[in-house]
Amino acid sequence: MQVNLRHKGSITILDIEGNIIGPDSLALKAIIDQQIQVVANEAEHEEKLNLILNMERVQMMDSSGLGVLVSSHTTIRRDGGNVVLLNLGGNVRSLIVMAKLMTIFDCYNTEAEAIAGIIQT
Amino acid sequence: MGERTEQVITLSLPSSMQHVDLLKVIVSEILKETNFTEDIHEQINLAVIEAGTNATKHGNKEDPGKKTAFQLILAEEKLTIVTEDEGEEFTPKETETEQVVTLSLPSSMQHVYLLDVVVSEILKETDFTEDMQEQINLAVIEAGTNAIKHGNKEDPNKTATIELILAEDKLAIAIRDEGEGFTRREVADPLDPENLLKSSGRGLFLIEAYMDSVTYEANGTIIKMIKYKKTPEP
Numbered sequence: 001m002q003v004n005l006r007h008k009g010s011i012t013i014l015d016i017e018g019n020i021i022g023p024d025s026l027a028l029k030a031i032i033d034q035q036i037q038v039v040a041n042e043a044e045h046e047e048k049l050n051l052i053l054n055m056e057r058v059q060m061m062d063s064s065g066l067g068v069l070v071s072s073h074t075t076i077r078r079d080g081g082n083v084v085l086l087n088l089g090g091n092v093r094s095l096i097v098m099a100k101l102m103t104i105f106d107c108y109n110t111e112a113e114a115i116a117g118i119i120q121t
Numbered sequence: 122m123g124e125r126t127e128q129v130i131t132l133s134l135p136s137s138m139q140h141v142d143l144l145k146v147i148v149s150e151i152l153k154e155t156n157f158t159e160d161i162h163e164q165i166n167l168a169v170i171e172a173g174t175n176a177t178k179h180g181n182k183e184d185p186g187k188k189t190a191f192q193l194i195l196a197e198e199k200l201t202i203v204t205e206d207e208g209e210e211f212t213p214k215e216t217e218t219e220q221v222v223t224l225s226l227p228s229s230m231q232h233v234y235l236l237d238v239v240v241s242e243i244l245k246e247t248d249f250t251e252d253m254q255e256q257i258n259l260a261v262i263e264a265g266t267n268a269i270k271h272g273n274k275e276d277p278n279k280t281a282t283i284e285l286i287l288a289e290d291k292l293a294i295a296i297r298d299e300g301e302g303f304t305r306r307e308v309a310d311p312l313d314p315e316n317l318l319k320s321s322g323r324g325l326f327l328i329e330a331y332m333d334s335v336t337y338e339a340n341g342t343i344i345k346m347i348k349y350k351k352t353p354e355p
Contacts, residue, residue, distance in 0.1 A: 021262050022233025060255060062262050063323035071320035091255055098330055099323055100312050 001058075003031050011050045011115055013086075017057040020065035029068045036075060049081035050118045052111070056087035066095060073104060082106075086114045128195040128277065130235075133188050133223040136181035136206070140222075143242045144173045144191065150238045151193060154231060155200065165200060172204045180206030185220060218289055225282040228273035228298075236265045236283065243285060247292070249350060256331035257292060257348050263324040264296045264344050272298030272342060291333075291349045302340030 001024040004015040012035055020028060032051070039049040053069070069085070076083045084106040088096070096102055108114035132147060134140040148169050152162045173189065181187040187207040194201040224239055226232045240261045244254040265281060273279035279299040286293040309316050311323045329335045332346040 019237070021237060022266060023230045060259060062259060062266065063327050064266065064321065066323060067320040070318055074318055091252075095259075095327070098327070100317060104318070 001027065003028065005031070005035075008111075008115060010047065011052060011118060013052045013054060013111075015054045015057070019059055020061040020068075022062070022064075025062070025064035025068045028065065029072070032068070032072045036072075036079070036081075039081065040079070048079065049076050049083075051076060051081065051083040052086050052114045052118060053083065054086045054111070055089065055092055058089060058092055061092050061095060063099075066099060066101070069096075069105070070101065082118050084108060084114050084118050086111060126197050128227045128229075129225075130193045130195070130227070130232075131191065131223070131225045132193075132239075133190045133221070134177075135185040135220040135222070136177045136183055136187045136189050137185055137220070138174070138177055138183060139246060140189075141170055141173050141177060143222075143239065145170055146238055146242050147235065148193070150235050151195065152200075155195065157200070165202075169202055169204075172202070176204045176206035176208075180208035182208075188221075220287040222285045222287070223282065224285075225280050226269075227277045228269045228275050228279045228281055229277055230266070230269055230275060232269065232281075233262055233265055237262055239283075240285070243287065244292075247287065247350075249292070249348070253348060253350075257294075260328045260331040260346060260348075261294060261296070263328050264294075264346070267324055267344075268296050268298035268300075271303070272300030274300065290351070291347055293345065293347045295343055295345045297339075297343045300342060302342045304341060305337050 001016065001018040001020055004017070006013050006015070014031065016028070035051060036049055039047055073083050086108050088107055096105065106117055108117055130151060134143065145166060148166055149162070152165060157165070173191070176189045177183060181189060190205045192203040222243060224236070226235065237258060240258050241254065244257060249257065261283065265283065268281040269275060273281060282297045284295045305325070308325055309322055311317070311319065311326045316322060328344070328346060333349050333352065334347040336345045337343070338345060
């Protein structure tokens, strides 16, 4: 798994590439936690973390990967921020559907929609 | 967690020249974790392929009923590789319908990648659909993660063993750990509304969803699962 970090205005985008299996979930959690921390340290600016996880290049994800998405969602929402998923592949989508988590995550098919959506909610 | 300077990975394959590719893939994956130079990687890889070819072709005469066994012992300063065949006697191959591949690994989460590589490589040779291949692969990753993490508690002195039995109509997989075991019905239902947002506990549920048959034996230290090429009638 490789993760590329970029920003669009106040929005943080993580482009994830490769499978999220085995030890990858810990690595992904560390990257997301770091972003949560960066925003927390700038608390005086009243900024909230708005995070887009671009899953376009993720072919396979296991249950610990899904667990990281769920816990990140809970933490970021609790702090008043938001996290949305972009470009879910068929297999990752069916994993989320099976785990009955489709109603929890906001999913988008284009980056523009994701950016518009993350600001509205 | 015990200290250990040697890591032993064992692999047993039916004697088919096709599996020499699998061997190459596994060795490359293991070498990635070492600090041998790329040139040395190449040399080791070539040597293993030669030895594997000899064992398969000359030793076992490509008799799929015979096994070629490999042991890779990774120490601080060297890599030792042992290949073993069942040469001499020759049994006719026509009765053989099942192929058995066995892989045993020290309990490190890093080895989940190796598991993924081995299973996807074996599945490539089958006529399971791509979706099915991915489901099997994920089920093995989940079960392997459970064995390494929850069963063996990532103790490198404990081994996780996976056996893949490839038949005409199905693939049967058994994964064994050296832990204390568990009781399936005591594992919480991840679809229960109060568990829905938990960050873990979905592994067994997914294995059971992806595979056609899943059973737990020896107090939960062995999980056996089957995927049929044609989904059986309910």
